[in-house]
Amino acid sequence: MARGSRWVWMVAAVAGAAVVLDGGSLAPLGGAPAQAQDGGTITLRSDIQEANAATGIITARGNVQIDYPTRRIQATSAQADYFSNEQRIVLSGNVVVTQEGNTLRAEVVTYLIEEDRFVATPRPNAQVEAIYILPESSPAPGPAGAAAPRPPAPRPPTVLDVSPLDAEP
Numbered sequence: 588m589a590r591g592s593r594w595v596w597m598v599a600a601v602a603g604a605a606v607v608l609d610g611g612s613l614a615p616l617g618g619a620p621a622q623a624q625d626g627g628t629i630t631l632r633s634d635i636q637e638a639n640a641a642t643g644i645i646t647a648r649g650n651v652q653i654d655y656p657t658r659r660i661q662a663t664s665a666q667a668d669y670f671s672n673e674q675r676i677v678l679s680g681n682v683v684v685t686q687e688g689n690t691l692r693a694e695v696v697t698y699l700i701e702e703d704r705f706v707a708t709p710r711p712n713a714q715v716e717a718i719y720i721l722p723e724s725s726p727a728p729g730p731a732g733a734a735a736p737r738p739p740a741p742r743p744p745t746v747l748d749v750s751p752l753d754a755e756p
Contacts, residue, residue, distance in 0.1 A: 590681075597658075597729075600706070605730070607651040615725075618748065625718060627655065627656060627657025628655075628657070629655045629669075629676075629716040630653070630654045631645065631647050631648075631651070631652075631653055631667065631669065631694070632647075632650045632651070632653075632654075633648060633649050633667070634648060634649030634650050634653040634752045635647070635648045635649055635651060635697055637694040642672075643670065643671035644669065644670055644671070645666050645667075645668070645671070646667070646669075647666065647667045647668070648665070648666050649665070649666075650663075651665065651666060651667045651678070653662045653667060653676070653678075657749035658672075658686065658703060659686055659687050660684065660685070660686045660698075661684070661685050661686075662682065662683065662684040662685070662696070662698075663681075663683050664678035664679060664680050664683070664689060664696075665679060665680025665681055666678070666679045666680050667679075674699070674700040674742050675697060675698065675699055675700065676697070676698045676700065677695065677696075677698075678692060678695065678696045678698070679694065679695045680694070681694070682694065682695065682696045682707075684696055684698075684705060687720070688720045689717070689718065689719050689720055690716075690717070690718040691705060691707055691714040691716070691717050691718075692715070692716040692717075693707035693708055693709055693716070694708060694709055694710040694713070695707070695708040696708075697735060699732070711723070
């Protein structure tokens with residue numbers, strides 16, 4: 588098919604559908620994963636997907652799952668629209684996004700890929716919920732010329748005591 592010709596790709600399968608987004612073009616799964624411009628891949632899974640090469644838009648509906656390992660992002664939603672020309676993904680319907688332990692919940696989340704930025708919108712009369720893991724605070728910088736503060740010592744690993752309750756000490 589000639590470049591620039593209009594086509595619509597519809598996938599519907601019992602086990603779902605998947606496509607790899609490679610930073611601007613559409614690549615159905617089946618061969619080697621496509622490489623994004625930043626060296627990673629975004630895998631999109633859903634019950635139904637439509638891709639339009641003329642507009643560069645992929646629409647996924649039903650049990651949408653997104654995995655972007657390079658940026659450690661995973662997301663779920665009812666629908667996702669990937670605008671490849673704008674490098675933007677719009678997730679809608681009970682959206683949950685996790686990245687490195689942080690969680691974002693909203694009705695609509697727009698992910699601006701090149702900026703690595705999320706914009707979240709709640710349902711009417713509701714709020715967006717974000718849960719962030721904050722880094723440990725470091726001491727305030729000293730006067731000019733002072734030695735840089737040393738990073739805090741690593742914390743020892745958490746140890747769980749799984750001994751039986753009736754065990755003798």
